[in-house]
Amino acid sequence: MKFQVIIIGGGLAGLTAGLSLQKKGVSCAIISSGENALHFSSGSFSGDCPEEVVPLFAEAGVVLKGNPAKDSWRFTPSGSMQKVRLAFEDVTLYEEDKIKASKVLIANPEGFIDFPTAFIADGLSQQGVSCKVKSFSLPCLKTLRESPSEMRSVGIAKKLDCRINEVAGAIHKLLDGEDLVVLPQVFGLTSPEPVRALRDAVPAEISFIGTMPPSVPGIRVQMQLKKAFEKAGGTFLMGDTAVSAEISDGTVRFIRTRNLDSHILTADNYILASGTFFSKGLSSTMQKIYEPLFGLDVDCPTERTQWYSEDVFAPQPYMAAGVVTDADLHPLKDGQPVTNLFAAGSILAGEKNAGMALTSTFKVVKKIAL
Amino acid sequence: MTLQEITGSAHNFEECMKCTVCTAYCPVVPVNPRYPGPKQAGPDGERLRLKDPEFFDEALKYCLNCKRCEVVCPSGVNVADIIQEARIRYSKSKPKLRDRILASTDFMGSMVRPIAPMVNGVLSLGLTKSIMDGVLAVDKHRTFPKYSFESFEGWFKRNAEASQKQYKEKVAYFHGCYVGYNFPQLGKDFVKVMNALGIGVELLDKEKCCGVAMISNGMSEAARKNALNNSAAIAKVAASGMRVLATSSTCTFTMRDEYPELLKVDNSAWRNSLLLATRFIYEAVSSGRKKLVFRDSYKARIAYHTPCHLEKLGWGIFSTGLIKMIPGVELIHLDSNCCGIAGTYGFKKENYEASQAIGKALFDDIASAAADFVACDCETCKWQIEMSTGNKVLHPVSILAEALDLDLTAEANK
Numbered sequence: 001m002k003f004q005v006i007i008i009g010g011g012l013a014g015l016t017a018g019l020s021l022q023k024k025g026v027s028c029a030i031i032s033s034g035e036n037a038l039h040f041s042s043g044s045f046s047g048d049c050p051e052e053v054v055p056l057f058a059e060a061g062v063v064l065k066g067n068p069a070k071d072s073w074r075f076t077p078s079g080s081m082q083k084v085r086l087a088f089e090d091v092t093l094y095e096e097d098k099i100k101a102s103k104v105l106i107a108n109p110e111g112f113i114d115f116p117t118a119f120i121a122d123g124l125s126q127q128g129v130s131c132k133v134k135s136f137s138l139p140c141l142k143t144l145r146e147s148p149s150e151m152r153s154v155g156i157a158k159k160l161d162c163r164i165n166e167v168a169g170a171i172h173k174l175l176d177g178e179d180l181v182v183l184p185q186v187f188g189l190t191s192p193e194p195v196r197a198l199r200d201a202v203p204a205e206i207s208f209i210g211t212m213p214p215s216v217p218g219i220r221v222q223m224q225l226k227k228a229f230e231k232a233g234g235t236f237l238m239g240d241t242a243v244s245a246e247i248s249d250g251t252v253r254f255i256r257t258r259n260l261d262s263h264i265l266t267a268d269n270y271i272l273a274s275g276t277f278f279s280k281g282l283s284s285t286m287q288k289i290y291e292p293l294f295g296l297d298v299d300c301p302t303e304r305t306q307w308y309s310e311d312v313f314a315p316q317p318y319m320a321a322g323v324v325t326d327a328d329l330h331p332l333k334d335g336q337p338v339t340n341l342f343a344a345g346s347i348l349a350g351e352k353n354a355g356m357a358l359t360s361t362f363k364v365v366k367k368i369a370l
Numbered sequence: 371m372t373l374q375e376i377t378g379s380a381h382n383f384e385e386c387m388k389c390t391v392c393t394a395y396c397p398v399v400p401v402n403p404r405y406p407g408p409k410q411a412g413p414d415g416e417r418l419r420l421k422d423p424e425f426f427d428e429a430l431k432y433c434l435n436c437k438r439c440e441v442v443c444p445s446g447v448n449v450a451d452i453i454q455e456a457r458i459r460y461s462k463s464k465p466k467l468r469d470r471i472l473a474s475t476d477f478m479g480s481m482v483r484p485i486a487p488m489v490n491g492v493l494s495l496g497l498t499k500s501i502m503d504g505v506l507a508v509d510k511h512r513t514f515p516k517y518s519f520e521s522f523e524g525w526f527k528r529n530a531e532a533s534q535k536q537y538k539e540k541v542a543y544f545h546g547c548y549v550g551y552n553f554p555q556l557g558k559d560f561v562k563v564m565n566a567l568g569i570g571v572e573l574l575d576k577e578k579c580c581g582v583a584m585i586s587n588g589m590s591e592a593a594r595k596n597a598l599n600n601s602a603a604i605a606k607v608a609a610s611g612m613r614v615l616a617t618s619s620t621c622t623f624t625m626r627d628e629y630p631e632l633l634k635v636d637n638s639a640w641r642n643s644l645l646l647a648t649r650f651i652y653e654a655v656s657s658g659r660k661k662l663v664f665r666d667s668y669k670a671r672i673a674y675h676t677p678c679h680l681e682k683l684g685w686g687i688f689s690t691g692l693i694k695m696i697p698g699v700e701l702i703h704l705d706s707n708c709c710g711i712a713g714t715y716g717f718k719k720e721n722y723e724a725s726q727a728i729g730k731a732l733f734d735d736i737a738s739a740a741a742d743f744v745a746c747d748c749e750t751c752k753w754q755i756e757m758s759t760g761n762k763v764l765h766p767v768s769i770l771a772e773a774l775d776l777d778l779t780a781e782a783n784k
Contacts, residue, residue, distance in 0.1 A: 002654070033445040035391045116673040143403040150407060202412065214394045230703060238706070239441030242683045259684025261642060263653065278387070279444060 002266045003029045003235065005368060006255060009241045009273035009281065011036030013345025013357045015225040017239040017271050018336050020056055022232040024369045027295030029265065031232065031257060033204045033241040037275060038152050039347075041218030042210045043185060044074055044087035047355025049195055050362045053086070060228035062090040062221050063192065068355075075182075077116055077210050079123020090185055090195050090285055092207035099124065101180035101205070104131035108172055108184060109156055111137075111145045114212035115184040131182075138163065152220065155210045157189040164194050166220045168201035179204050184211045188220055242274075244296050247333065252294070252341050272296075272323070272331065273345045273361070279360065281347045282321060294341065296323045297332040299349035329364050343366065380548075380631075381452045385445045386413035392439035392449050397708040399429070401727040405432035408439035411456075412449040414595030415704060418455055426460035431550055432721075433457075434712035434728075436584055436678035451631050458632065459591045465588045469508050472714040474579075474586035477593060482654055490559050509722035515552045515753055522554035523680040526573060530561050541650070542607045544600075544616040544625075547579050548749035549682055559771035560617055566776045567651070567660045568783035574603040580621040583714050585632060597635040608643035617649045617767055619680035619747040620713070622646045626683070648747065648766050649688040655695065662695060662770070663778040672769070673741035675732065675755065676706050676746045677748035689766045702739045707732040711754035726758065746767055 005021055007014045016027045027163045051070035057064050066072045066086045072093040081097050094100055104124055106117050117133045124131045142157045144150045161168055165188075171181060185208045188195040195217075199206050208217070230236055237257065246253040254264040273279030274293065283292045289300045289307075300321035301307055307318040323331045323343050328364025330337035342364040345357040377384065386409070393399055393407040404412070411430050418425035430453055439449035446754055465473070479643075522545050534540070539562060549557040561571050578600055581593030604614050606627070616622045625644055629635040654660040672693060676686040693701055710729030715721050736744060736759050743762040752763040764772075 001691070015610070033411070034446065035395075035442045036444065039389070092577075146403050147406060147410075150393070150399060150403065152390055152393065154390070155399065158400045179522070213389050214391055219394060235687060236689070237684060239682065240461050241446070263649075280446075 001263065002027070002051045003027050004267060005029075005210045005269045005271060006031065006265055007271045007273055008255070009036070009236070009275055009345065009347075010037055010226070010236065011273065011275055011279065011345065012354060014271070015229060015363045016053065016056070016358060016361045017226060017273060017344060018234050018236075019060065019151035019225055019232065020052070020362070020365045021054070021180065021228045021369055022229055022234040023059075024128050024365075026369050027265070028234045030229070031237045031240055031242050031255075033267075033279065034239060035060075036220040036279060038222040039215055040213045041088075041215045041221070042076070043208070043215065043217045044082075044084040045354035045357040046082070047083045047134045047353035048359060049085045049206060049355040052362050053358050056145050057221075057225070058329075061192070062224050064090070065089060066093050069160065069274045075099050075120075075123070075207060075209065077120060079119040079126070080272075088221060089192055090188065092205065097245070099127055099129060099180070101178075102294070103130055104129055104180045104182060105171075105174055105176075105204070106131055106133045106182045107174055108133070108135050109141055109160075109186065110135040110150050110187070112156060112184065112211075113136075113151070114153060115209075120182060134174045136167075136174060138166050138170060140166075141266035150265075151182065153186050153216050154213070154214055154215040156186040156214045160187060161189055161194040164197045164201065166367075168198060171202050175204065181206045183208050185209060185216045186211065189218065189222065190220060191217050192220065208325060214352075227344070232303065232332055242293055247294060247338060250333075250336055250339050252338060268340065270341045270363055271368075272341060274346050275346055276319070276322070276346050276352070284318075289318065291347070293324050294331070294338065296338070297335065298322065299324045319352065320350055322352075324349055328367055329360060371628075377419045378420055379452070380455055381416070381757060383413035383416040383450045383452055386447045386449075387445050388414075388621065389444060389445060391442050392447075395438050395442045397438065397710070397728045398434055398724065399437060400430050400738035402591070404429050405535065406430075406448045406686045408433070408453065412439070412452040413447055416452050417450060417457065419460060423460045426456060428461065428463055430457050431463075431588075432724075434678075436680060436708050436712055436714055437682040438500070438708065441682055448631070454585065454632055457588060458585075461588055466507075468718070469587040469714070470589070472508070472717055473583040473589055473592075495503050500557065503757055506717040508717055509673075509719045509723060512717050512757070514687040514750075515548070518550055518554050520554065522557040523573060525558065526561070526571075529578065529657065531570070533565075534570035534572065534752045537568060539568060540570045540572055540612055542572045542574055542576055542604075542612055542614045544574060544580075544604070544621060545615055546616060546618045546621045546749075548618060553749070556765050556768055559765070559768045560615075562776060563651070563767055563774065566774060566779040566783065567654065572607075572612075574600075577603060580618075580624040581633070582620055582624040584630065585624075585628060586713055586715065590633065593634065594633045596749050597625075597629045597633045600627065600635055601635050601640070603612070604640045604644060608640035612643070613650060614640070614644045615650050616644065617647050617681065617747070618749060619633060619646060619677050619685075620750070646683070646685055646688065646747065648692050649685050651767075651770070652688040652692050656691070660780040661779065662697050663775045663782050664698070664773050665775045666698075668696060668773040670696075670743070670769075670773075671702070671741045672743060673699045673702045673736055673739040674744050675702050675704045675709070675736070675744055675746045676753060677707050677751045678712070680747055681706055689745070692766055695767060696769070698773070702741055704732065704735050704739065704744075705712050709736065709754045709758075711750045716750075717756060725754075727756060729758055736761055
């Protein structure tokens with residue numbers, strides 16, 4: 001099967017590239033080996049973000065708050081403030097390094113342990129903001145609690161999204177003059193409507209804060225982007241893995257996938273957006289870190305002892321590992337650029353964040369569709 | 371030595387990162403609180419079961435074996451294989467009479483075919499449905515697929531076999547129980563389309579049910595017998611260089627992937643020779659080897675539903691690719707959701723409500739698509755969608771048989 005562009009990786013970089021190209025009339029296939037890092041998203045992007053992402057996502061129904069070129073702050077589940085550029089609409093952004101509230105209610109569905117209310121309360125009191133932690137319960141959550149593995153963010157969202165009035169009622173009962181309600185991100189799995197409806201129904205600002213994975217807003221955004229990509233005519237190969245590639249004369253000739261075996265996929269251009277270790281964009285042996293699909297040149301410390309820093313909170317050198325490219329983002333193989341291959345997102349060597357993933361993605365999109 | 375050899379598990383449970391993405395996409399979890407979810411039932415439970423089989427939980431029977439957990443797993447863990455294998459290894463519950471009847475598609479088909487009109491009549495009676503509901507726990511809302519008076523093989527021998535000799539190029543056809551006993555028309559359409567492509571059709575030497583219904587009803591020994599039979603029959607044909615084609619996505623998936631993974635039947639000699647008909651036709655046409663000539667008058671707005679096992683195979687692109695070749699077609703790709711029937715699962719009284727709740731997202735999607743009909747490669751999805759939405763469901767091969775100018779296509783492939 002032939003496409004104009006084949007994208008390896010269906011995460012933030014791959015989906016953004018696919019959607020953007022497909023909207024410009026370039027036929028794309030995305031090969032996605034299982035679900036991606038959006039499923040673990042905190043709900044915000046840090047690092048310099050390209051402006052183009054805001055209107056592109058808006059067309060897919062994804063509202064991004066904030067300024068792509070200027071820092072805002074969000075309150076994190078560990079109780080600290082974090083600099084970000086853009087955020088999903090669930091997140092509340094502040095212009096400065098301080099929460100804007102005089103009295104806060106932290107409300108958690110009873111029995112939900114993936115939301116660290118004590119950290120949040122501690123962080124708020126360090127900022128000198130008074131708060132109280134309360135739990136609320138609804139009859140529909142009883143069945144979830146019977147099975148401990150189901151009392152997770154997504155399971156709760158599936159129950160609560162169609163009962164926003166009941167949730168609003170329960171929160172209303174807990175309110176006692178608070179001007180901010182902190183809730184876990186357990187609303188709005190298939191559409192942002194429940195998030196908006198809850199904000200409309202509760203007479204205080206609501207900030208939805210990240211839970212342990214999976215990320216409800218992350219899954220929603222992934223679904224919205226994938227849907228928009230397919231609606232624009234894109235082909236999404238879900239659950240398939242690119243297993244080998246043919247390169248000759250510095251050009252990718254075709255790709256083989258696990259599911260399509262003998263049926264090769266060809267394209268004019270290829271984008272490698274396969275992420276790092278978790279998504280197997282990078283692999284390692286005891287001796288080396290390598291890029292498994294094309295065998296591209298990888299920038300990382302050669303000595304294994306240099307991969308780690310003994311300070312667990314310090315940046316770990318292995319996390320900056322990635323492929324080396326020329327100025328046009330063509331990855332190098334044996335020192336030579338592969339001319340119809342581009343790299344985008346966290347597979348690139350260096351510091352990794354969503355802003356860098358999006359910036360490299362739009363740069364590649366512009367190279368392919370002038 | 372591999373880690374699997376050390377742990378004693380046949381599957382890669384230790385690669386699970388506990389991210390819970392599988393559970394987030396499991397269609398059963400939101401509708402059945404008794405099901406522990408794929409992470410718990412699969413890799414988490416495997417750890418415990420290897421320690422002590424007493425940890426096996428009979429609630430694993432609620433797994434649909436739709437494989438959606440495997441499709442979404444970021445770490446490539448064979449979650450559903452772990453669950454199904456645990457059922458095979460550890461379950462102590464014996465299949466009920468009802469389960470044996472539902473799973474024995476071959477046996478039932480050959481027994482009732484000679485008296486098909488009577489059986490169809492009796493099965494559709496309200497009284498029969500109530501008795502089956504009460505006595506056998508087959509849900510009364512279900513309409514049993516009708517049995518055909520003439521089996522596909524009978525029709526083929528009488529009407530088609532002789533004329534297949536004129537074709538130099540040949541394929542073998544695995545028709546499956548559904549085409550065999552319930553809906554020979556799809557098999558007839560398949561023969562029509564292949565003949566128009568200039569390809570003759572042969573049947574396998576005594577094909578048996580692929581065994582998927584037996585696997586899901588706890589009859590793995592019987593399933594393995596069928597698998598060995600089919601494996602020998604396919605291997606014989608494949609050794610001569612012939613392709614074996616099937617129209618059912620679930621039969622294809624079962625024989626390619628469940629035979630080696632769950633039933634431990636080595637199919638490496640013929641696995642790549644067994645293809646879904648749509649893939650074979652798509653490849654033949656897109657490579658320019660074969661030509662399709664369509665009727666100008668064919669117009670349709672078609673909504674395509676990807677069955678779970680086709681999603682897992684990753685071959686939906688061939689079916690949609692073929693339909694998109696028809697000039698008069700407007701194709702709507704439905705969001706990939708399980709229809710809820712999962713073979714015999716939805717026929718069981720205890721699963722009926724869950725089955726319909728699982729399918730709701732798909733049914734709503736179909737309603738808003740406002741298509742002339744739904745296209746789908748799976749027979750049980752067809753029953754479920756037809757019963758639950760009132761929409762007609764056609765197999766892509768039947769759509770081709772209708773949309774092609776068969777004479778001109780045959781001419782073009784001479």
